[in-house]
Amino acid sequence: MKKHNFGAGPCILPVEVLQKASEAVINLDNSGLSLIEISHRSEPFVKIMDKARSLVRELLDIPASHSVIFLQGGASLQFMMIAQNLIKKGGKAAYTDTGVWSSKAIKEAKLFGNIEVIASSENNDYRNIPKEYIIPSDIDYFHCTSNNTIYGTQMRHFPECPSVMVCDMSSDIFSREIDVNKFDLIYAGAQKNMGTAGATLVIVRDDILGKTGLKIPIMLDYKEHIYRESMNNTPPVFAIYVSMLTLQWVKDKGGVKALEKMNTEKAKLLYDAIDNNKYFKAKVSGQDRSLMNVTFDVENSKSELFELLCSENGIVGIKGHRISGGYRASIYNAMPIESIRVLVDIINKTQ
């Protein structure tokens, strides 16, 4: 039976990407060698890394002022790297708190400076994106999280920022058009819209770096990774390759603009089905609804039927995060509209 994988991450990837990645593990481009047993300094791999970086630049229309690097450690390592690279001695930064992941980012940053939480939706169980707040100008940077996978909220607009603007886009990068000029640092773990776990993308405006006056270990220093073109040490070759393939797939699909249109359509189908069934209730309302993670509850009397229908139709990964309960359909770039239609049918049948 075909599986429809609505998992939140690591999550669904395009079938073509899986096929090519699988082949490369045996024989990379008919070289007679596996992708994972060649030197990262060899021409074939350097080309893969270069292509991955240039696809990022092309797909997001990144200005020359910004560098693109691939790192390891996930967004979680970025939580401390951002602070260590940007907070000056005795400096401070401002954060919005929109859920578990921004809370973790705040906690790590506190080891490096004075962190002010200028807005939070905690009192509303993180079911909305805070909007009425003022970003101070006497800070080293402002940090926000563009999409909150656990709660299903997403920033539709980004605030004007009088300081350095940092954004965790782990779960919605390449899913919609963004103006990179508005941001000084964007980071994203790869395992949602960009590839497989093990690679982390950082897009950073070069001239914000090297200003803290403090020494940074080489593996945590963005400047070093930029200088060494993401090859300070052996990069996670397989994860870089899968990112490159996925970015090529994004390009082949028409780029980020085309995917945004499809993602909007996919999300509308699903939210409409939920809104139109009296036994279902979306956790988030209005413009804060995420196009990537659709969170909802099902009335107790119908949840058994809903889960049975999911199971009978090959739907997996739809249980909500343990923190917020209920259900969550993650519908990243690679989720085909056909799978959404299967889920919509099931929602319609849960009566």
Next chain:
Amino acid sequence: MKKHNFGAGPCILPVEVLQKASEAVINLDNSGLSLIEISHRSEPFVKIMDKARSLVRELLDIPASHSVIFLQGGASLQFMMIAQNLIKKGGKAAYTDTGVWSSKAIKEAKLFGNIEVIASSENNDYRNIPKEYIIPSDIDYFHCTSNNTIYGTQMRHFPECPSVMVCDMSSDIFSREIDVNKFDLIYAGAQKNMGTAGATLVIVRDDILGKTGLKIPIMLDYKEHIYRESMNNTPPVFAIYVSMLTLQWVKDKGGVKALEKMNTEKAKLLYDAIDNNKYFKAKVSGQDRSLMNVTFDVENSKSELFELLCSENGIVGIKGHRISGGYRASIYNAMPIESIRVLVDIINKTQ
């Protein structure tokens, strides 16, 4: 033409491992889902992680006093993590300098304390392992590198250590028997004898941790990774899976003891051929010769012929590191003796 991959890393892996890894990228254990698109919290992946860790314990006979964790960032991130986790405020550590990698480890550690280099083979272009040195007892730890890939030297014996003993075993772990009781912390990037790039193994005695009195960011804190069983955040799922498969292969081959016997035999074949050809000269002599990386020079008049024969016979990755020049045959666990015989034939024919 069959390729014989003598690259130093990322390097050759067992064919069976590549085959299984390739299949899992499409369909993990007939689940209908790819290894790289399932949740790391799902039962199938938790089992993979548990099996990888238990194989490490079994193959190296690790005592209950030590924990086994899988991290990201390669050995290079460990260079600073070791220091940050072990050096007390105002504390110091002692290092031996046996080449580029230990020099890098020393440089990173200096950000955290007073680092004393108690022995170095730099004056001999790192062609030997220093032996006559005394490890001070008033240090937070002693650090050494067991095998030096660039120069082809290897520590045959480890010194008695009056303090905490730390060893970088990136390029020879699982290639020979070691007494883990002698070590307090062992670390290794996966991409030589253990798997593919993107995972790093750390074996650490629990009771040496948490003693610096300094706060450590969560992603750099061994205690946190132990507590969260290497799942503090999304682990590099593919790299962990390949490590698990490779460790299972080691077990199936008879374990580390059996591989040590084979590795000794393989290295002897190659060193003998080099020693018996007057146009060839091994860079390292006697007991310091590495069983993993065989470094040698070829007389100018014969190097063209040697390279031609290599090329005609599918031998790749044999060029020496740019620092030391000449040639290097890396013959890790997965290198079959048949490939060594092909190289030995070529050496014999280079007359």
